[in-house]
Amino acid sequence: MRTIIVDDEKAMHLILKRMLAKLEEVEIMGSFTDTAAAFTYLNTHEVDLIFVDISMPRESGLEFAARLGENSQGPKVVFITSHKEYALSAFEVHAFDYILKPVVQERLHETVHRAATQIHLERAAEANREPALSAEARISLLGGIEIGGAQRIKTKWKSRKSAELLGYLIIHKGRLVSRARLIEDIFGDMPQKNAEIYLNTTVYQLRKLLHTHGLKTHLHSESNHYAFNCSGLSVDILSFEDGCRSLAVINEANLEQAMELEQLYMGDLFGDHVYPWAWNEIERLSLMYSAFTRRLCVALLDKGETNTAKRLLIKLLKHNELDEEAHMLLMKTSALQNNKDALNRQYLQFADILNREIGIPPSLEVKSFYAQLLSGLG
Secondary structure, eight states: OEEEEEOSOHHHHHHHHHHHTTOTTOEEEEEESSHHHHHHHHTTSOOSEEEEESSOSSSOHHHHHHHHTTOTTSOEEEEEESOGGGHHHHHHTTOSEEEESSOOHHHHHHHHHHHHHHHHHHHHHHHHHSOOOOTTOEEEOBTSOEEESTTOOOOOOSOHHHHHHHHHHHHTTTOOEEHHHHHHHHSTTSOHHHHHHHHHHHHHHHHHHHHHTTOGGGEEEETTEEEEOOTTSEEHHHHHHHHHHHTSSOOTTTHHHHHHHHHHOOSSBTTTOOOGGGHHHHHHHHHHHHHHHHHHHHHHHHHTOHHHHHHHHHHHHHHOTTOHHHHHHHHHHHHHTTOHHHHHHHHHHHHHHHHHHHSOOOOHHHHHHHHHHHHHHO
C-alpha cells in the first residue's frame, strides 16, 4: 500500500517509518510536517493510506480528513494522536482507524492488515465497475485532442501535458516509447528532476481521465516504457490514413464514402496545439488531406456536382491558400457553372496571393489553363 505520514513532529516520522518498514504491505511514499504540503502531493500522486496527527498548527488532522472526505475514492485515513477525546470526531470524518500514542507495533500491524484487505476488496469491485467501453468510443486528434463519442464533447483535461502525452503515444501507433524519449520531447525545457516528476504526474492524470471513459487499460507501461493501444477504438487520424490509402481512386462507386472521409478532417493534427515534435506529422497529414480532397473534387466535377466541389475547394484553400491545383480546380468549377465573372475573380485573386506572399506571377500552366477556360466560355 502506498502510504504517507503527516505529523508536525519529525521525531514521529522516524518512529512510524521504522515501525512501518517491518510490514511488507507498506510502501512509504513520503512524510510531511503540514497538511498543505500533503494535500498538494495527493493532487498528483495515488496514495492508499495516510497516517496523520490530529493536533497540528494551521489545519488540524480532522480538518484535513474532512477535505479528503469530499473524494469518496480517496485514501484511508488513520489518526495517530495522544488525545482520547478526539475519537468521536475522528470517526465523524470517516477515519479508517484511530491509534493512540505511543504506537504499539502489534496495534499498527493490525490496522495495516485490515486496510490492505479492504483496499484489495475495493479494487476488485472497482475493476468490475470500470465504465464500459462505448460502441461510439473514439479519440479525435484532427482539429484538437478530444476523447468521447460522436458528439465530440470538449474533454476536461487535467493539464495540457496529459493531452499532449496521449497525442504523442497515439502517433507512435502502439509502439513502446521510453521515459527518456518522452522527457526529451515533451518536457525537454525543464530540469531533469522536474521533468521526471512532471512525467509521473502527467501519466497519473491521463490514467484517471482514461478510466472515466473506460479506456484505462489501453495505456500500457512496461520497463520504463509507455504505449497506447488503439485496438478496438475509433481514432480519427488512423481512420483517415486508412481511408486515403483505400480510396486512391475516387469514382461514382465510392464517392459517398469519400465524402464521409473528408468530413473526418476537422482541422490540422492537434488543432491549435503545435508541438515541435509533431511538425513533420502535421505536415504529412496536411499534404495527405490536400491530395485526397483534390481527387475528391475532380470526381465531383466529373459527376457535375459543382456546388459541392466549390465548397470543398474553398475549404481547402483556407487550409493552404497557395495550393495551385486547388485554385485551378476552382476556376474549372466556375467555368462549368458558366460563370465568367467568378472565373476572372478567382484567377486575379490567385495572382494577387502569389505576388503578395512569394513575389511571383502565376505559372505558365495556370495562365494557359485560365485562357483555355475563358475561350471555352466565349
